[in-house]
Amino acid sequence: MSLPLLIEQALNGLQLGIMLFLMAAGLTLIFGVMGVINLAHGSLYMVGAFACAAVAAASGSFWLGLAASLAAAAVAGALVETTVIRRLYARDHLDQVLATFALILIFSEGTRWLFGSFPLYLDVPPLLQGAVALPGGVQYPAYRLAVIGLGIAVAIGLYLLIARTRLGMRIRAGENDREMIAALGVDIRSLNTIVFALGAALAGLAGATVGALQSVQVGMGEPVLILAFVVIVIGGIGSVRGAFYGALLIGFVDTAGRFFLPRIAGLFLPPADAGLLGSGLASMLIYAVMAVILALRPKGLFASHA
Template identity: 75%
Template sequence: MSLVLLIEQILNGLQFGVMLFLMAAGLTLIFGVMGLINLAHGSFYMIGAFAAAATAAATGSFLLALAASLVAAAVAGAIVEMTVIRRLYNRDHLDQVLATFALILIFSEGTRWLFGSFPLFLEIPEYLSGPISLPFGIQYPQYRLAIIAVGLLVAAGLFALIARTSIGIQIRAGESDREMIAALGVDISKLYTFVFALGAALAGFAGALIGAIQSVQVGMGEPVLILAFVVIVIGGIGSIKGALLGALLVGLTDTLAGFLLPAAFGLIMEPSAAASVGSSLASMSIYVLMAGVLLFRPTGLFGSS
Protein backbone atom coordinates (compact mmCIF):
# COMPACT_ATOMS: atom_id res chain seq x y z
CA MET A 1 0.00 0.00 0.00
CA SER A 2 1.59 3.27 -1.12
CA LEU A 3 1.43 6.66 0.57
CA VAL A 4 0.16 8.25 -2.66
CA LEU A 5 -2.81 5.89 -2.83
CA LEU A 6 -3.62 6.49 0.86
CA ILE A 7 -3.61 10.29 0.38
CA GLU A 8 -5.85 9.94 -2.67
CA GLN A 9 -8.34 7.92 -0.61
CA ILE A 10 -8.26 10.54 2.15
CA LEU A 11 -9.08 13.21 -0.42
CA ASN A 12 -11.90 11.03 -1.77
CA GLY A 13 -13.21 10.72 1.78
CA LEU A 14 -13.11 14.48 2.26
CA GLN A 15 -14.98 15.01 -1.01
CA PHE A 16 -17.62 12.48 0.01
CA GLY A 17 -17.88 14.05 3.46
CA VAL A 18 -18.38 17.55 2.06
CA MET A 19 -21.18 16.29 -0.17
CA LEU A 20 -22.81 14.62 2.82
CA PHE A 21 -22.53 17.87 4.78
CA LEU A 22 -24.52 19.74 2.14
CA MET A 23 -27.27 17.15 2.55
CA ALA A 24 -27.08 16.87 6.33
CA ALA A 25 -26.86 20.62 7.04
CA GLY A 26 -30.31 21.27 5.60
CA LEU A 27 -31.72 18.17 7.24
CA THR A 28 -30.43 19.08 10.69
CA LEU A 29 -31.70 22.66 10.32
CA ILE A 30 -35.16 21.44 9.39
CA PHE A 31 -35.30 18.93 12.24
CA GLY A 32 -33.67 21.22 14.80
CA VAL A 33 -35.75 24.33 14.09
CA MET A 34 -39.02 22.81 12.95
CA GLY A 35 -38.98 19.46 14.74
CA LEU A 36 -39.88 17.76 11.46
CA ILE A 37 -38.77 14.33 10.26
CA ASN A 38 -38.39 14.90 6.53
CA LEU A 39 -37.91 11.69 4.57
CA ALA A 40 -38.40 13.62 1.32
CA HIS A 41 -35.13 15.52 1.73
CA GLY A 42 -33.41 13.15 -0.70
CA SER A 43 -35.97 14.11 -3.34
CA PHE A 44 -34.62 17.68 -3.35
CA TYR A 45 -31.16 16.21 -3.97
CA MET A 46 -32.62 14.45 -7.01
CA ILE A 47 -34.48 17.57 -8.17
CA GLY A 48 -31.29 19.62 -8.04
CA ALA A 49 -29.39 17.01 -10.05
CA PHE A 50 -32.08 16.76 -12.74
CA ALA A 51 -32.46 20.56 -12.94
CA ALA A 52 -28.70 20.92 -13.37
CA ALA A 53 -28.49 18.20 -16.03
CA ALA A 54 -31.42 19.64 -18.01
CA THR A 55 -30.05 23.20 -17.80
CA ALA A 56 -26.55 22.14 -18.83
CA ALA A 57 -27.96 20.25 -21.81
CA ALA A 58 -30.00 23.30 -22.87
CA THR A 59 -27.39 26.04 -22.29
CA GLY A 60 -24.02 24.30 -22.17
CA SER A 61 -23.16 26.28 -19.01
CA PHE A 62 -22.14 24.42 -15.87
CA LEU A 63 -22.47 27.53 -13.70
CA LEU A 64 -26.03 28.09 -14.91
CA ALA A 65 -26.70 24.43 -14.16
CA LEU A 66 -25.55 24.90 -10.56
CA ALA A 67 -27.72 28.01 -10.22
CA ALA A 68 -30.69 26.11 -11.63
CA SER A 69 -30.20 23.35 -9.06
CA LEU A 70 -30.34 25.87 -6.22
CA VAL A 71 -33.40 27.65 -7.57
CA ALA A 72 -35.33 24.51 -8.51
CA ALA A 73 -34.74 22.78 -5.18
CA ALA A 74 -35.47 25.94 -3.16
CA VAL A 75 -38.72 26.62 -5.04
CA ALA A 76 -39.78 22.98 -4.69
CA GLY A 77 -38.97 23.12 -0.98
CA ALA A 78 -40.93 26.33 -0.43
CA ILE A 79 -43.97 24.94 -2.28
CA VAL A 80 -43.86 21.68 -0.33
CA GLU A 81 -43.54 23.52 2.99
CA MET A 82 -46.47 25.83 2.29
CA THR A 83 -48.79 23.17 0.87
CA VAL A 84 -47.95 20.00 2.82
CA ILE A 85 -45.42 20.41 5.62
CA ARG A 86 -47.18 23.34 7.27
CA ARG A 87 -50.05 21.01 8.16
CA LEU A 88 -47.74 18.56 9.93
CA TYR A 89 -46.06 20.69 12.59
CA ASN A 90 -48.59 19.84 15.28
CA ARG A 91 -48.94 16.20 14.21
CA ASP A 92 -46.94 13.34 15.67
CA HIS A 93 -43.82 12.00 14.00
CA LEU A 94 -45.62 9.02 12.46
CA ASP A 95 -47.83 11.36 10.43
CA GLN A 96 -44.73 13.29 9.33
CA VAL A 97 -42.99 10.09 8.26
CA LEU A 98 -46.00 8.87 6.27
CA ALA A 99 -46.59 12.23 4.58
CA THR A 100 -42.96 12.79 3.60
CA PHE A 101 -42.66 9.18 2.39
CA ALA A 102 -45.64 9.87 0.13
CA LEU A 103 -43.76 12.90 -1.19
CA ILE A 104 -40.85 10.63 -2.16
CA LEU A 105 -43.20 8.57 -4.34
CA ILE A 106 -44.78 11.67 -5.87
CA PHE A 107 -41.42 13.27 -6.70
CA SER A 108 -39.99 10.01 -8.08
CA GLU A 109 -42.92 9.35 -10.37
CA GLY A 110 -43.15 13.02 -11.39
CA THR A 111 -39.46 13.06 -12.30
CA ARG A 112 -39.82 9.82 -14.24
CA TRP A 113 -42.79 11.31 -16.10
CA LEU A 114 -40.84 14.48 -17.01
CA PHE A 115 -37.44 13.00 -17.84
CA GLY A 116 -38.08 9.31 -18.44
CA SER A 117 -36.51 6.30 -16.77
CA PHE A 118 -33.11 6.56 -18.43
CA PRO A 119 -30.29 8.34 -16.55
CA LEU A 120 -29.03 11.77 -17.58
CA PHE A 121 -25.40 12.84 -17.59
CA LEU A 122 -23.88 16.12 -16.47
CA GLU A 123 -20.50 16.84 -18.01
CA ILE A 124 -17.63 18.21 -15.95
CA PRO A 125 -16.71 21.64 -17.37
CA GLU A 126 -13.52 21.77 -19.39
CA TYR A 127 -11.81 24.17 -16.99
CA LEU A 128 -12.24 21.64 -14.15
CA SER A 129 -11.59 18.44 -16.12
CA GLY A 130 -8.38 16.50 -15.85
CA PRO A 131 -6.01 16.03 -12.93
CA ILE A 132 -3.99 18.55 -10.96
CA SER A 133 -0.49 17.90 -9.61
CA LEU A 134 -0.18 17.77 -5.82
CA PRO A 135 2.82 17.09 -3.57
CA PHE A 136 4.33 13.57 -3.53
CA GLY A 137 3.58 13.22 -7.23
CA ILE A 138 -0.16 12.85 -6.71
CA GLN A 139 -2.39 13.42 -9.73
CA TYR A 140 -5.87 14.19 -8.40
CA PRO A 141 -9.01 15.25 -10.32
CA GLN A 142 -9.51 19.02 -10.27
CA TYR A 143 -13.28 18.65 -10.04
CA ARG A 144 -13.15 16.65 -6.82
CA LEU A 145 -10.87 19.26 -5.27
CA ALA A 146 -13.33 21.93 -6.42
CA ILE A 147 -16.16 20.09 -4.64
CA ILE A 148 -14.13 20.10 -1.41
CA ALA A 149 -13.37 23.82 -1.74
CA VAL A 150 -16.93 24.82 -2.65
CA GLY A 151 -18.39 22.70 0.13
CA LEU A 152 -16.11 24.29 2.73
CA LEU A 153 -17.02 27.76 1.42
CA VAL A 154 -20.71 26.90 1.75
CA ALA A 155 -20.07 25.67 5.29
CA ALA A 156 -18.34 28.94 6.16
CA GLY A 157 -21.22 30.94 4.67
CA LEU A 158 -23.76 28.86 6.58
CA PHE A 159 -21.90 29.37 9.84
CA ALA A 160 -21.83 33.13 9.17
CA LEU A 161 -25.55 33.15 8.35
CA ILE A 162 -26.47 31.34 11.56
CA ALA A 163 -24.07 33.20 13.87
CA ARG A 164 -23.90 36.75 12.52
CA THR A 165 -27.18 37.71 10.85
CA SER A 166 -30.61 38.62 12.15
CA ILE A 167 -32.22 35.70 10.32
CA GLY A 168 -29.65 33.45 11.95
CA ILE A 169 -30.61 34.78 15.36
CA GLN A 170 -34.25 34.02 14.57
CA ILE A 171 -33.34 30.50 13.44
CA ARG A 172 -31.41 29.81 16.65
CA ALA A 173 -34.19 31.31 18.74
CA GLY A 174 -36.79 29.27 16.87
CA GLU A 175 -34.83 26.14 17.69
CA SER A 176 -34.87 27.00 21.39
CA ASP A 177 -38.36 28.48 21.88
CA ARG A 178 -40.60 28.95 18.85
CA GLU A 179 -43.54 30.24 20.94
CA MET A 180 -41.45 33.04 22.41
CA ILE A 181 -40.13 34.37 19.09
CA ALA A 182 -43.67 34.23 17.68
CA ALA A 183 -44.82 36.30 20.67
CA LEU A 184 -42.04 38.80 19.93
CA GLY A 185 -43.46 39.46 16.48
CA VAL A 186 -41.41 37.13 14.27
CA ASP A 187 -43.50 35.62 11.47
CA ILE A 188 -42.84 31.98 12.28
CA SER A 189 -44.49 30.77 9.06
CA LYS A 190 -42.10 32.78 6.88
CA LEU A 191 -39.16 31.67 8.99
CA TYR A 192 -40.10 28.01 8.57
CA THR A 193 -40.55 28.43 4.82
CA PHE A 194 -37.11 30.06 4.57
CA VAL A 195 -35.44 27.30 6.61
CA PHE A 196 -37.10 24.55 4.61
CA ALA A 197 -36.25 26.19 1.27
CA LEU A 198 -32.64 26.73 2.41
CA GLY A 199 -32.31 23.09 3.41
CA ALA A 200 -33.81 21.97 0.09
CA ALA A 201 -31.46 24.28 -1.86
CA LEU A 202 -28.40 22.82 -0.12
CA ALA A 203 -29.57 19.30 -0.95
CA GLY A 204 -30.23 20.26 -4.58
CA PHE A 205 -26.79 21.85 -4.83
CA ALA A 206 -25.20 18.64 -3.52
CA GLY A 207 -27.12 16.66 -6.13
CA ALA A 208 -25.88 18.93 -8.92
CA LEU A 209 -22.26 18.69 -7.78
CA ILE A 210 -22.29 14.91 -7.56
CA GLY A 211 -24.28 14.60 -10.79
CA ALA A 212 -21.11 15.32 -12.75
CA ILE A 213 -19.40 12.30 -11.15
CA GLN A 214 -22.20 9.77 -11.33
CA SER A 215 -25.30 9.47 -13.48
CA VAL A 216 -28.43 11.47 -12.66
CA GLN A 217 -31.33 9.09 -12.14
CA VAL A 218 -34.63 8.66 -10.34
CA GLY A 219 -34.22 7.57 -6.72
CA MET A 220 -30.60 8.72 -6.43
CA GLY A 221 -31.31 10.71 -3.28
CA GLU A 222 -32.55 7.95 -0.97
CA PRO A 223 -29.20 6.18 -0.31
CA VAL A 224 -27.57 9.55 0.41
CA LEU A 225 -30.45 10.47 2.73
CA ILE A 226 -29.75 7.42 4.90
CA LEU A 227 -26.13 8.52 5.28
CA ALA A 228 -27.27 12.08 6.04
CA PHE A 229 -29.37 10.77 8.93
CA VAL A 230 -26.30 8.93 10.21
CA VAL A 231 -24.35 12.19 9.99
CA ILE A 232 -26.82 14.22 12.06
CA VAL A 233 -27.08 11.47 14.67
CA ILE A 234 -23.29 11.47 15.02
CA GLY A 235 -22.94 15.26 14.95
CA GLY A 236 -25.98 16.07 17.08
CA ILE A 237 -29.41 17.16 15.93
CA GLY A 238 -29.65 20.87 15.17
CA SER A 239 -25.88 21.50 15.12
CA ILE A 240 -24.29 22.77 11.90
CA LYS A 241 -20.84 22.27 13.42
CA GLY A 242 -21.81 18.72 14.32
CA ALA A 243 -23.13 18.13 10.80
CA LEU A 244 -19.79 19.20 9.31
CA LEU A 245 -17.66 17.11 11.65
CA GLY A 246 -20.02 14.15 11.42
CA ALA A 247 -20.06 14.31 7.62
CA LEU A 248 -16.27 14.38 7.40
CA LEU A 249 -16.00 11.46 9.84
CA VAL A 250 -18.54 9.41 7.88
CA GLY A 251 -16.93 10.25 4.54
CA LEU A 252 -13.43 9.34 5.71
CA THR A 253 -14.58 6.21 7.55
CA ASP A 254 -16.56 4.89 4.58
CA THR A 255 -13.79 5.57 2.07
CA LEU A 256 -10.81 4.43 4.14
CA ALA A 257 -12.57 1.31 5.41
CA GLY A 258 -13.41 0.32 1.85
CA PHE A 259 -9.74 0.79 0.96
CA LEU A 260 -7.94 -0.58 4.04
CA LEU A 261 -10.07 -3.55 5.13
CA PRO A 262 -9.84 -5.56 1.87
CA ALA A 263 -6.09 -4.91 1.85
CA ALA A 264 -5.77 -6.06 5.48
CA PHE A 265 -7.75 -9.26 4.92
CA GLY A 266 -5.71 -9.88 1.79
CA LEU A 267 -2.73 -10.62 4.04
CA ILE A 268 -4.43 -13.67 5.56
CA MET A 269 -7.00 -14.76 2.94
CA GLU A 270 -7.34 -15.41 -0.75
CA PRO A 271 -7.70 -12.13 -2.70
CA SER A 272 -11.28 -12.82 -3.85
CA ALA A 273 -12.46 -13.81 -0.37
CA ALA A 274 -10.60 -10.88 1.20
CA ALA A 275 -12.29 -8.43 -1.15
CA SER A 276 -15.73 -9.84 -0.33
CA VAL A 277 -15.24 -9.92 3.46
CA GLY A 278 -13.46 -6.57 3.53
CA SER A 279 -16.15 -4.85 1.46
CA SER A 280 -18.92 -6.29 3.65
CA LEU A 281 -17.25 -5.06 6.82
CA ALA A 282 -16.48 -1.69 5.23
CA SER A 283 -20.17 -1.13 4.50
CA MET A 284 -20.84 -1.60 8.22
CA SER A 285 -18.08 0.75 9.35
CA ILE A 286 -20.12 3.97 9.47
CA TYR A 287 -22.79 2.30 11.60
CA VAL A 288 -20.11 1.00 13.96
CA LEU A 289 -18.82 4.59 14.13
CA MET A 290 -22.32 5.86 14.93
CA ALA A 291 -22.78 3.25 17.66
CA GLY A 292 -19.41 4.13 19.17
CA VAL A 293 -20.24 7.84 19.28
CA LEU A 294 -23.68 7.25 20.79
CA LEU A 295 -22.19 4.97 23.42
CA PHE A 296 -20.21 7.89 24.87
CA ARG A 297 -22.31 10.83 23.61
CA PRO A 298 -25.98 9.77 23.40
CA THR A 299 -27.00 13.18 21.97
CA GLY A 300 -24.20 13.21 19.39
CA LEU A 301 -20.92 15.10 19.37
CA PHE A 302 -22.50 18.57 19.59
CA GLY A 303 -26.10 17.76 20.45
CA SER A 304 -27.79 19.45 23.38
CA SER A 305 -28.57 17.28 26.37
Protein backbone atom coordinates in the same frame (compact mmCIF):
# COMPACT_ATOMS: atom_id res chain seq x y z
CA MET B 1 1.69 1.39 0.47
CA SER B 2 2.75 4.65 -1.12
CA LEU B 3 2.23 8.12 0.35
CA PRO B 4 0.52 9.48 -2.81
CA LEU B 5 -2.08 6.71 -2.58
CA LEU B 6 -2.80 7.53 1.07
CA ILE B 7 -3.12 11.25 0.26
CA GLU B 8 -5.50 10.44 -2.60
CA GLN B 9 -7.71 8.34 -0.31
CA ALA B 10 -7.69 11.07 2.33
CA LEU B 11 -8.87 13.57 -0.27
CA ASN B 12 -11.56 11.13 -1.41
CA GLY B 13 -12.76 10.91 2.19
CA LEU B 14 -12.75 14.69 2.49
CA GLN B 15 -14.74 15.06 -0.73
CA LEU B 16 -17.32 12.48 0.41
CA GLY B 17 -17.57 14.19 3.78
CA ILE B 18 -18.14 17.60 2.17
CA MET B 19 -20.90 16.20 -0.04
CA LEU B 20 -22.56 14.60 2.99
CA PHE B 21 -22.32 17.89 4.86
CA LEU B 22 -24.25 19.69 2.12
CA MET B 23 -27.02 17.11 2.53
CA ALA B 24 -26.92 16.89 6.31
CA ALA B 25 -26.72 20.64 6.99
CA GLY B 26 -30.11 21.29 5.42
CA LEU B 27 -31.62 18.24 7.06
CA THR B 28 -30.42 19.19 10.53
CA LEU B 29 -31.52 22.83 10.07
CA ILE B 30 -35.03 21.68 9.16
CA PHE B 31 -35.26 19.32 12.09
CA GLY B 32 -33.66 21.76 14.53
CA VAL B 33 -35.96 24.68 13.72
CA MET B 34 -39.18 22.86 12.79
CA GLY B 35 -38.87 19.51 14.54
CA VAL B 36 -39.85 17.78 11.26
CA ILE B 37 -38.38 14.48 10.11
CA ASN B 38 -38.13 15.04 6.37
CA LEU B 39 -37.61 11.77 4.53
CA ALA B 40 -38.15 13.65 1.24
CA HIS B 41 -34.84 15.49 1.66
CA GLY B 42 -33.19 12.96 -0.64
CA SER B 43 -35.79 13.75 -3.29
CA LEU B 44 -34.73 17.41 -3.19
CA TYR B 45 -31.15 16.22 -3.75
CA MET B 46 -32.46 14.37 -6.83
CA VAL B 47 -34.38 17.46 -8.01
CA GLY B 48 -31.16 19.49 -7.90
CA ALA B 49 -29.26 16.86 -9.89
CA PHE B 50 -31.94 16.58 -12.59
CA ALA B 51 -32.36 20.35 -12.85
CA CYS B 52 -28.61 20.79 -13.28
CA ALA B 53 -28.35 18.02 -15.88
CA ALA B 54 -31.37 19.25 -17.87
CA VAL B 55 -30.37 22.94 -17.93
CA ALA B 56 -26.72 22.12 -18.65
CA ALA B 57 -27.77 19.93 -21.58
CA ALA B 58 -30.10 22.61 -22.96
CA SER B 59 -27.76 25.57 -22.48
CA GLY B 60 -24.36 23.94 -22.78
CA SER B 61 -23.31 25.60 -19.51
CA PHE B 62 -22.63 23.64 -16.33
CA TRP B 63 -22.72 26.87 -14.33
CA LEU B 64 -26.24 27.70 -15.46
CA GLY B 65 -27.19 24.16 -14.52
CA LEU B 66 -25.66 24.65 -11.07
CA ALA B 67 -27.69 27.83 -10.55
CA ALA B 68 -30.80 26.01 -11.77
CA SER B 69 -30.20 23.23 -9.24
CA LEU B 70 -30.23 25.72 -6.38
CA ALA B 71 -33.33 27.50 -7.68
CA ALA B 72 -35.28 24.32 -8.50
CA ALA B 73 -34.56 22.65 -5.17
CA ALA B 74 -35.33 25.82 -3.19
CA VAL B 75 -38.65 26.32 -5.02
CA ALA B 76 -39.55 22.64 -4.60
CA GLY B 77 -38.67 22.87 -0.90
CA ALA B 78 -40.78 26.01 -0.40
CA LEU B 79 -43.75 24.36 -2.16
CA VAL B 80 -43.40 21.23 -0.05
CA GLU B 81 -43.28 23.27 3.14
CA THR B 82 -46.29 25.44 2.34
CA THR B 83 -48.49 22.66 0.95
CA VAL B 84 -47.59 19.63 3.08
CA ILE B 85 -45.14 20.20 5.92
CA ARG B 86 -47.00 23.21 7.35
CA ARG B 87 -49.87 20.90 8.24
CA LEU B 88 -47.59 18.51 10.15
CA TYR B 89 -45.95 20.73 12.77
CA ALA B 90 -48.47 19.85 15.45
CA ARG B 91 -48.58 16.16 14.47
CA ASP B 92 -46.38 13.42 15.87
CA HIS B 93 -43.29 12.14 14.08
CA LEU B 94 -45.07 9.08 12.67
CA ASP B 95 -47.39 11.32 10.65
CA GLN B 96 -44.37 13.29 9.41
CA VAL B 97 -42.58 10.11 8.37
CA LEU B 98 -45.60 8.79 6.48
CA ALA B 99 -46.29 12.10 4.73
CA THR B 100 -42.68 12.68 3.67
CA PHE B 101 -42.35 9.06 2.55
CA ALA B 102 -45.35 9.68 0.30
CA LEU B 103 -43.49 12.70 -1.07
CA ILE B 104 -40.59 10.43 -2.02
CA LEU B 105 -42.94 8.37 -4.18
CA ILE B 106 -44.51 11.49 -5.71
CA PHE B 107 -41.12 13.04 -6.56
CA SER B 108 -39.79 9.77 -7.98
CA GLU B 109 -42.77 9.15 -10.24
CA GLY B 110 -42.99 12.79 -11.25
CA THR B 111 -39.30 12.82 -12.19
CA ARG B 112 -39.69 9.57 -14.12
CA TRP B 113 -42.66 11.08 -15.98
CA LEU B 114 -40.70 14.20 -16.90
CA PHE B 115 -37.31 12.70 -17.75
CA GLY B 116 -37.97 9.02 -18.34
CA SER B 117 -36.43 6.01 -16.63
CA PHE B 118 -33.00 6.28 -18.25
CA PRO B 119 -30.19 8.08 -16.41
CA LEU B 120 -28.87 11.47 -17.48
CA TYR B 121 -25.20 12.36 -17.58
CA LEU B 122 -23.63 15.62 -16.52
CA ASP B 123 -20.22 16.56 -17.90
CA VAL B 124 -17.55 18.18 -15.79
CA PRO B 125 -17.09 21.80 -16.99
CA PRO B 126 -13.99 22.34 -19.15
CA LEU B 127 -12.48 24.67 -16.54
CA LEU B 128 -12.36 21.81 -14.01
CA GLN B 129 -11.37 18.92 -16.25
CA GLY B 130 -8.08 17.15 -15.78
CA ALA B 131 -5.95 16.69 -12.68
CA VAL B 132 -4.01 19.02 -10.40
CA ALA B 133 -0.49 18.19 -9.26
CA LEU B 134 -0.31 18.24 -5.45
CA PRO B 135 2.69 17.91 -3.13
CA GLY B 136 3.89 14.34 -2.75
CA GLY B 137 3.44 13.48 -6.40
CA VAL B 138 -0.35 13.24 -6.19
CA GLN B 139 -2.43 13.86 -9.32
CA TYR B 140 -5.95 14.62 -8.09
CA PRO B 141 -9.02 15.52 -10.22
CA ALA B 142 -9.56 19.27 -10.35
CA TYR B 143 -13.33 18.87 -10.12
CA ARG B 144 -13.14 16.94 -6.85
CA LEU B 145 -10.88 19.62 -5.41
CA ALA B 146 -13.41 22.23 -6.50
CA VAL B 147 -16.18 20.30 -4.71
CA ILE B 148 -14.08 20.30 -1.54
CA GLY B 149 -13.49 24.05 -1.84
CA LEU B 150 -17.17 24.70 -2.53
CA GLY B 151 -18.24 22.70 0.51
CA ILE B 152 -15.81 24.53 2.78
CA ALA B 153 -17.06 27.87 1.43
CA VAL B 154 -20.67 26.82 2.08
CA ALA B 155 -19.77 25.75 5.62
CA ILE B 156 -18.17 29.14 6.31
CA GLY B 157 -21.15 30.90 4.75
CA LEU B 158 -23.60 28.93 6.89
CA TYR B 159 -21.61 29.75 10.01
CA LEU B 160 -21.65 33.46 9.18
CA LEU B 161 -25.36 33.32 8.31
CA ILE B 162 -26.31 31.64 11.58
CA ALA B 163 -23.89 33.46 13.87
CA ARG B 164 -23.75 36.98 12.40
CA THR B 165 -27.06 37.84 10.71
CA ARG B 166 -30.56 38.73 11.86
CA LEU B 167 -31.95 35.71 10.01
CA GLY B 168 -29.44 33.51 11.79
CA MET B 169 -30.51 34.96 15.12
CA ARG B 170 -34.12 34.06 14.30
CA ILE B 171 -33.09 30.56 13.25
CA ARG B 172 -31.27 30.01 16.54
CA ALA B 173 -34.17 31.46 18.50
CA GLY B 174 -36.63 29.31 16.57
CA GLU B 175 -34.64 26.23 17.45
CA ASN B 176 -34.80 27.05 21.16
CA ASP B 177 -38.33 28.44 21.57
CA ARG B 178 -40.66 28.79 18.58
CA GLU B 179 -43.59 30.05 20.65
CA MET B 180 -41.56 32.83 22.25
CA ILE B 181 -40.26 34.31 18.98
CA ALA B 182 -43.77 34.11 17.53
CA ALA B 183 -45.02 36.05 20.55
CA LEU B 184 -42.31 38.65 19.93
CA GLY B 185 -43.69 39.35 16.46
CA VAL B 186 -41.50 37.16 14.25
CA ASP B 187 -43.44 35.65 11.35
CA ILE B 188 -42.75 32.02 12.17
CA ARG B 189 -44.50 30.77 9.05
CA SER B 190 -42.18 32.76 6.78
CA LEU B 191 -39.16 31.68 8.83
CA ASN B 192 -40.13 28.03 8.41
CA THR B 193 -40.47 28.45 4.65
CA ILE B 194 -37.10 30.22 4.39
CA VAL B 195 -35.33 27.56 6.45
CA PHE B 196 -36.93 24.75 4.47
CA ALA B 197 -36.02 26.38 1.15
CA LEU B 198 -32.45 26.94 2.36
CA GLY B 199 -32.12 23.30 3.41
CA ALA B 200 -33.59 22.16 0.10
CA ALA B 201 -31.17 24.38 -1.85
CA LEU B 202 -28.21 22.82 -0.04
CA ALA B 203 -29.51 19.36 -0.91
CA GLY B 204 -29.98 20.41 -4.53
CA LEU B 205 -26.43 21.77 -4.63
CA ALA B 206 -25.13 18.44 -3.33
CA GLY B 207 -27.08 16.58 -6.00
CA ALA B 208 -25.76 18.83 -8.77
CA THR B 209 -22.13 18.49 -7.71
CA VAL B 210 -22.36 14.71 -7.40
CA GLY B 211 -24.23 14.48 -10.70
CA ALA B 212 -20.97 15.17 -12.55
CA LEU B 213 -19.31 12.24 -10.77
CA GLN B 214 -22.02 9.64 -11.34
CA SER B 215 -25.18 9.22 -13.36
CA VAL B 216 -28.28 11.28 -12.54
CA GLN B 217 -31.19 8.89 -12.03
CA VAL B 218 -34.47 8.43 -10.24
CA GLY B 219 -33.99 7.27 -6.65
CA MET B 220 -30.44 8.55 -6.35
CA GLY B 221 -31.25 10.48 -3.19
CA GLU B 222 -32.34 7.63 -0.93
CA PRO B 223 -28.90 6.03 -0.27
CA VAL B 224 -27.40 9.46 0.46
CA LEU B 225 -30.32 10.30 2.76
CA ILE B 226 -29.48 7.32 4.96
CA LEU B 227 -25.90 8.52 5.31
CA ALA B 228 -27.12 12.06 6.02
CA PHE B 229 -29.25 10.77 8.90
CA VAL B 230 -26.22 8.93 10.27
CA VAL B 231 -24.26 12.19 10.06
CA ILE B 232 -26.80 14.29 11.97
CA VAL B 233 -27.26 11.62 14.63
CA ILE B 234 -23.49 11.49 15.19
CA GLY B 235 -23.07 15.26 15.08
CA GLY B 236 -26.10 16.07 17.20
CA ILE B 237 -29.57 16.73 15.82
CA GLY B 238 -30.06 20.42 15.12
CA SER B 239 -26.35 21.28 15.08
CA VAL B 240 -24.81 22.53 11.83
CA ARG B 241 -21.36 22.35 13.40
CA GLY B 242 -22.09 18.77 14.39
CA ALA B 243 -23.22 18.02 10.83
CA PHE B 244 -19.89 19.32 9.51
CA TYR B 245 -17.70 17.27 11.82
CA GLY B 246 -19.97 14.25 11.61
CA ALA B 247 -19.89 14.37 7.82
CA LEU B 248 -16.11 14.55 7.75
CA LEU B 249 -15.88 11.63 10.19
CA ILE B 250 -18.22 9.46 8.11
CA GLY B 251 -16.47 10.45 4.89
CA PHE B 252 -13.08 9.41 6.19
CA VAL B 253 -14.33 6.24 7.91
CA ASP B 254 -16.29 5.06 4.87
CA THR B 255 -13.44 5.76 2.44
CA ALA B 256 -10.82 4.16 4.69
CA GLY B 257 -13.01 1.12 5.25
CA ARG B 258 -13.63 0.56 1.54
CA PHE B 259 -9.92 0.97 0.82
CA PHE B 260 -8.27 -0.93 3.66
CA LEU B 261 -10.69 -3.70 4.68
CA PRO B 262 -10.63 -5.62 1.35
CA ARG B 263 -6.83 -5.49 1.44
CA ILE B 264 -6.71 -6.72 5.01
CA ALA B 265 -9.13 -9.54 4.19
CA GLY B 266 -6.92 -10.38 1.21
CA LEU B 267 -4.19 -11.43 3.61
CA PHE B 268 -6.31 -14.42 4.66
CA LEU B 269 -8.77 -15.07 1.80
CA PRO B 270 -8.74 -15.42 -1.99
CA PRO B 271 -9.11 -12.06 -3.80
CA ALA B 272 -12.78 -12.57 -4.81
CA ASP B 273 -13.85 -13.55 -1.28
CA ALA B 274 -11.72 -10.82 0.25
CA GLY B 275 -13.41 -8.21 -1.92
CA LEU B 276 -16.89 -9.34 -0.92
CA LEU B 277 -16.06 -9.59 2.77
CA GLY B 278 -14.18 -6.30 2.84
CA SER B 279 -16.96 -4.44 1.06
CA GLY B 280 -19.56 -5.86 3.44
CA LEU B 281 -17.53 -4.93 6.51
CA ALA B 282 -16.90 -1.44 5.10
CA SER B 283 -20.66 -0.91 4.69
CA MET B 284 -21.16 -1.84 8.35
CA LEU B 285 -18.30 0.26 9.66
CA ILE B 286 -20.05 3.64 9.70
CA TYR B 287 -22.94 2.19 11.70
CA ALA B 288 -20.50 0.66 14.18
CA VAL B 289 -18.90 4.09 14.58
CA MET B 290 -22.34 5.64 15.12
CA ALA B 291 -23.17 3.03 17.78
CA VAL B 292 -19.93 3.70 19.65
CA ILE B 293 -20.40 7.48 19.59
CA LEU B 294 -24.01 7.23 20.77
CA ALA B 295 -22.96 4.89 23.57
CA LEU B 296 -20.49 7.52 24.76
CA ARG B 297 -22.52 10.65 23.86
CA PRO B 298 -26.20 9.75 23.48
CA LYS B 299 -27.12 13.20 22.10
CA GLY B 300 -24.29 13.29 19.57
CA LEU B 301 -21.01 15.18 19.49
CA PHE B 302 -22.55 18.68 19.45
CA ALA B 303 -26.05 18.41 20.78
CA SER B 304 -28.61 21.03 19.69
CA HIS B 305 -26.37 24.00 19.02
CA ALA B 306 -26.38 25.41 15.49
